[in-house]
Amino acid sequence: MAITLRQSDADFEKRFAAFLTTKREISPDVDATVRAIIDDVRSRGDAALIDYSRKFDRADLGTLGIAVSRADIDQAYKDADPATVEALRFARDRIHSHHARQMPRDDRYVDPIGVELGSRWTAVEAVGLYVPGGTASYPSSVLMNAVPAKVAGVERIVIVVPASGGVINPLVLVAADIAGVSEIYRVGGAQAVAALAYGTETIRPVAKIVGPGNAYVAAAKRQVFGTVGIDMIAGPSEVLIVADSDNDPDWLAADLLAQAEHDVSAQSILITNDAAFGKSVEAAVERQIKLLPRAETAAASWRDFGAVIVVDDFDAAIPLIDRIAAEHLELAVDDAEALLGRIRNAGAIFVGKHTPEVIGDYVGGSNHVLPTARSARFSSGLTVLDFVKRSSILKLGPDQLRELAPAAIALAKAEGLDAHARSVAIRLNM
Amino acid sequence: MAITLRQSDADFEKRFAAFLTTKREISPDVDATVRAIIDDVRSRGDAALIDYSRKFDRADLGTLGIAVSRADIDQAYKDADPATVEALRFARDRIHSHHARQMPRDDRYVDPIGVELGSRWTAVEAVGLYVPGGTASYPSSVLMNAVPAKVAGVERIVIVVPASGGVINPLVLVAADIAGVSEIYRVGGAQAVAALAYGTETIRPVAKIVGPGNAYVAAAKRQVFGTVGIDMIAGPSEVLIVADSDNDPDWLAADLLAQAEHDVSAQSILITNDAAFGKSVEAAVERQIKLLPRAETAAASWRDFGAVIVVDDFDAAIPLIDRIAAEHLELAVDDAEALLGRIRNAGAIFVGKHTPEVIGDYVGGSNHVLPTARSARFSSGLTVLDFVKRSSILKLGPDQLRELAPAAIALAKAEGLDAHARSVAIRLNM
Known part of the structure; x- marks a missing residue:
């Protein structure tokens, strides 16, 4: 059972503030382990990558090779379901169209006293994209990271992905190929981040590393930051749904559970102006959980971090929405546009009653790499801007x-x- | 004496690669000390700020007050040289005009199948700006950080600055006032960063912290990252001058020394296609150093990190320029525009023989907060974009x-x- 907070209760502010600061994830301190791995890769190069892959991924890269070959990619296409490959192409095209509009324009002008000023944007030369292995190996995330880099004009887009037991999800290879990735290496963990930052005999270094990973990958990214650029460190994901009672409780319950199934530390929040409607959504969540293959994960997330917040009215909800600063915000209210105009903090906003957040995960065209854990107060989702940099010009x-x-x-x-x-x-x- | 590298020498690549990876600054490990200070400010608030300020800044904030008052600012105007105040206003106006052009535009459109997509930009609600005390307390940096935040529409711009011996440079207060800063607190160090991130009785928390500081400030910014946003961590500064022999050696020597006087770990590099011209510039540097009040600093920087690189021709210089990826790049060659068009990596580019980098430090209009230590390969100088964030929209x-x-x-x-x-x-x- 998720918690319920009522804005009309006397202790609401205290409980809401506590809710906001609840830590959903504890990062283990792996800094020393990661430092040793990075040092080892810097001094021994490929040999270190081969040793760590044998140890952590049970993969013999001495035999398989560190680099994924064209033949490996061709085989992946054969192993993949053709309808899924087609869906990946469809998603790639939509992501490409949307991100092409984000390309910043150079600006060069002369001021009233004759000084020439300007901004010039150029692509980062080479970008490394970390792709997790196992169940978190999402081909959609390959598209979401690689396509904006491609749009930006990045020349070398390099993927590293661990080959658990020697195997890589064929859809990851297909998505990489569809996105225009130039090189793929079957290495993961801190050792892969070290290879991207400092280079080995096989892997040339890149200038920036993006993509999600476990605690070791996150710590490695922090440690190589400065030598290369990094993207934000992704935290556990969340959705906030703002809904009036003129909604089908089953639809919203499905949306809350789509978030909750990701991870036990994911968070699903409903804000509604109708307490009875909130109860119906909760009941629908309980009914639907049982139908899910990932029921255990979703149930833990909903129990530990789920919340139903009953507000006096949607005006009163606005400051709460901005304080939550959700990664994903669904506005399932009648006048969603009016509410949209009054909200400051959210990573992605899904407007109206026919826009489930999941569309944005795959085929909306917008990016699904978004600021988590309240960081939408100060940061943005991934865009083409993350793969270009600006030189200022003065003459x-x-x-x-x-x-x-x-x-x-x-x-x-x-x-x-x-x-x-x-x-x-x-x-x-x- | 700076080192000289000649592209025609057999060992050039080896020496250039070593030159690129030379560490110019060692950051002391102050993480544990900083963690304790942050924890203390979180638990004791203002009382901790008062204690640390007494200890580190010899300032009695119990008497002076944590907040700088309007009367303090009015007094600062009286204490400041009127011509300098006028120069700050002149700089502010030029910085404002240039940065106003950087404001990103919202985008909302309907795709061919009727899906509405968009990007909406909103200002960060509250930003904290760290201003160092003592000799590194630069009023120009106050303008460079605060004006873009103002242009972005940030509502609360909060300055923290240590009051060494109870005193703050009056020009810092004047620059803050001229830039439209809303609150100023006389606190510095890790304790100031903690106060901005978590708040105290007097200081309400902000969403993002920017501005340069010493090792304690940098460590504190890294530790609070996630709770708030931070800007890049500034490293030692550098200039790269690309010059043909049709230049006055004294002008370029003055530019090299303007960089070198900043800090013993600053770096000044000359690339020229004429070895004899390089020697004349070196001779001019040696002559001019003696005239400087900060001769000792400049001499140490030039001796330890200065370099003259003699290239075969400017075509051959381009990959070197991109690998150095300088914070400041002066193009003092005849066809500077042609060279400009072929360069990828630089924080700010000063085009032609009449654009000394120093103009960009103060009154050019462009920002002087720029990527250092080769990070122009993957990052940009400070812009309005650092004070806004984007929500993607799907409908x-x-x-x-x-x-x-x-x-x-x-x-x-x-x-x-x-x-x-x-x-x-x-x-x-x-």
Whole structure:
């Protein structure tokens, strides 16, 4: 049973604040182990990758090879269900179209005194994408990470994925191929992150590493940050559904459970203005849980972290929605557009009663890599912007330099930086 | 004496690669100390801030107050040189104009099958800006961090700055006021970062913390990351000047020294196609160093990390420029525009022979918070984008849901996520 919070209760603020700060996941401290693995990969290269893969993945890369070959990919297509391959292509095209609109434009202009200024965007040269093994090996996530990199113009898109028992999910290889990935290596864990950051005989280093992983992968990404760029560290996922009573409780229960089945630390929250409707959704959740193959996971998530919040009205819900700052926000209310306009913090917003969040996981076109654990207060989901970087441009002639010099020299001197002042003054014989 | 590398030498690649990986700064491990300070601020709030400020800054905040008052700011205006105040206003206006062009636009559109998609940008609610004390307390950096936040529409811009011996540089207070900062607190170090992240009785928490600081501040920012957003961790600064022999050696020497005077771990690099010209610049550096108040710092930086790289021609320089990926890049060559078009990695590019980097530090209009230590390969300087975040928007009607359903259900089932498949299917009675 999820908890119920009623805004009209006297202790609501206290309980809501406690609810917000509940830790859903404890990250084990694996820093020292990870540091040793990274050092080992830096000094022994491929040999270290082969040793760790034998130990952690029961995979003999000495025989299989570190690199996945074209023949391996062709075989994966044969092993995959053709309808699923077609669905991946359909998803790729929709993701591509949407992300193509995100490409930032260069800007170059001349200001009123003749100074030329500008922003120029260029693609990151090479990006590594970590793909988890086992049950968390999602081909849809391969598309969501690789397609924006491709749109950005990244030349080398490199995937690392552990081959548990020597095997990689064929749909991961197919998705990588469909997305235009250039190289795939059957390595996982901290050793894969180290290889991407520092390079080995087989794997050339990249400039940025993205993609989700376990505690070892997350710790390795933090440790190599600076040498390479990294994306955000993903936390447990969550959905917030805001719904009036004019909804089918079964639909919303299905949406809450789609989140809960991910992980025992996932979180599903319903905000409604009708306590009785909230009860019907809870009843529907209990009925549907039993039908799920992942019933145990979903039940634990709903029991430990699920919540039904009964608000006085949707006006009063807005500050709560912004404080929760959910990764996924469904607005299943009549005037969803009006509510949308008043909300500040959410990773992705699903508007209206016919937009289940799951569409965004696969084929909506928008990205499913989104800020978790309240970080939508300060960060965004993955976009093309994560694979480009900006150089600012400044160009003066002698006249502009003369015009800007006095203020620059005054500020440099006020900051005690005489060589700064000289660098301007010397050009003007000042 | 800086080192000299000649591209025509047989061991050039080896020496250049070693030069690139030279560590210029060793960060002391202060994680445990910082963790204790953060915990203490979380449990004791203002009382902890008062204790640490007495200990580390010799400042009695019990008497002075934690918050800087309007009267303090008015007094700062009286204490400041009026010409410098005017220069700060001039800089503020130029920074504002340039950054206003960076504001991302919302995008909302309907795709060919009737799905509505979009990106919506909103400002981060509250941002904390760390300003160092002592000699590194630069009013120009206050403008460079606060003005983009203001342009983005951040409602609360909060400054923390240590009051060494009870005193804050009046120009910092003036710059903050000119930039539109809403609150200023006289606290520094890890304790200030903790207060911004978790709040105290006096300081309400913010959603993101930016600005440079010492090893304690950097460690504190890393530790609170996740609870709040942070900007990049700034490393030692560098300039790369690419110059032909048709330049005044004294101008370029002045530019190299403007970088070197910052810090003993700053780095100044000259790339030229003319070895003799390189020697003249080196001679000019040696002459000018003696004239500087910060001669000792500049001399140490130039001796330990300075470099003159003699290339065969500028075509051959391009891959070197991209591998150095300098924070600041000056192109002092005849056809600077042609060279600019071929370079991928640089934080800020100063085009032509009349654009000293120092103009960008103060009054060019572009930002001086830039990626250091080769991180321009994967990251950008500070922009308005650092103070906004994006929500993606998806909106379907029943027809669109029906059209997207088969591919979504196929992918969900292929990933073993049955509740995901159900969430779509249940709406279509499938």
